[in-house]
Amino acid sequence: MSERPDYRPETLAVRAGQERSPFGEHSEALYLTSSFVFQNAAQAARRFSGEEEGHVYARFTNPTVTLFEERLAALEGAEDCIATASGMAAIMALCLAHLQQGDHIVASNSLFGATVQLFSNILARTGITTTFVAQTDPTAWEAAIRPETKLFFVETPSNPLTEIADIARLADIAHARGILLAVDNSFCTSALQRPLELGADLVAYSATKYLDGQGRVLGGAVCGSKTLIEEVFKYLRTAGSTLSAFNAWVLLKGLETLKIRLEAQAANAIRLATWLAEQPQVARVFYPGLASHPQHELARRQQRSGGAIVSFEVKGGRAEAWTVVDHCRLLSITGNLGDTKTTITHPATTTHGRLTPEARAAAGIDESLLRVAVGLEAVEDLQADLERGLALIGR
Secondary structure, X not given: OOOOOOOOHHHHHHHOOOOOOOOXXXXXXXXXXXXXXXXXXXXXXXXXXXOOOOOOEOOOOOHHHHHHHHHHHHHHOOOEEEEEOOHHHHHHHXXXXXXXXXXXXXXXXXXXXXXXXXXXXXXXXXXXXXXXXXXXXXHHXXXXXXXXXXXXXXXXXXXXXXXXXXXXXXXXXXXHOOOEEEEEOOOOHHHHOOHHHHOOOEEEXXXXXXXXXXXXXXXXXXXXXXXXXXXXXXXXXXXXXXXXXXXXXXXXXXXXXXXXXXXXXXXXXXXXXXXXXXOOOEEEEEOOXXXXXXXXXXXXXXXXXXXXXXXXEEOOOHHHHHHHHXXXXXXXXXXXXXXXXXXXXXXXXXXXOOOOHHHHHHOOOOOOXXXXXXXXXXXXXXXXXXXXXXXXXXX
């Protein structure tokens, strides 16, 4: 990483990492090329061996991707960053770079459904095992440690119940035993939470979510120290789960508005959560910004706001939850989140549908649960859209 001036996050989001070409472009350049040309055979040899810095092949080096990596690292307060093709590719790269056959992971039982599948099925085939524990119980994490435990992995706030893990406490437990702590920061991003400052070793991202912010492209990233990220780079160079230059360019545009988007979306979310809590058809609302949230005080210490994800249980079950979804005309019915357009999802049958009923129950994902990723629309319009379906419950 190049030296960074001591700028504030708002400035880093639009300036960090940019090195203009001889053309002097003001906007970030998009380098659509699969390979790079060398001056002679000796330079090619130096580049391929790593003796000389420079771009070699777009599977693992590209100027636009490097710019995105530098900018995200600056925002996260990390020494280094490596970008990947998706958020799941980032988690896979993080794990396979730092784990080997026989190693053990302790992970939250409240992880995103695909992450649970990755740990339980894909990594298990390689001989890497996982113990899932309660997200909010540090003693359970400590009790799950084995001699072969090498990684703690947590997503906070969790998807979809917005449970908050105490990052600093988990870091202390992990580091006392020589274990790495990785935090999925996709929900908050650096705009609302900086896990490295709280003691985490690695930060994983689905850049598809708030870093893009408009539902346009897939992307992922891992941030951390130079030493830890170097191992991820070695994996990526060979495995090839690479972020494309075009997607990196789109994500750069997303970073420019990240802070103002998330602040506005979080302001909408607290209003919507407060309104939902007052509706007679709603059994429970999950939102860290509400005083009723079990980890409200921890969220206040650890995050800059409650974020933009609001989940709630309706009175009833799947039929009642689907009634709310099916009567939405404004909210988008889709599994994605982080968009400026508000989305609604029934987690038990979509994002967490591949989990066993037992795993869903352990994670607290009921058939009555709905997840709303709040966007930038007028809150009154979101309320009216949800009220259409809520009004039919109990009739």
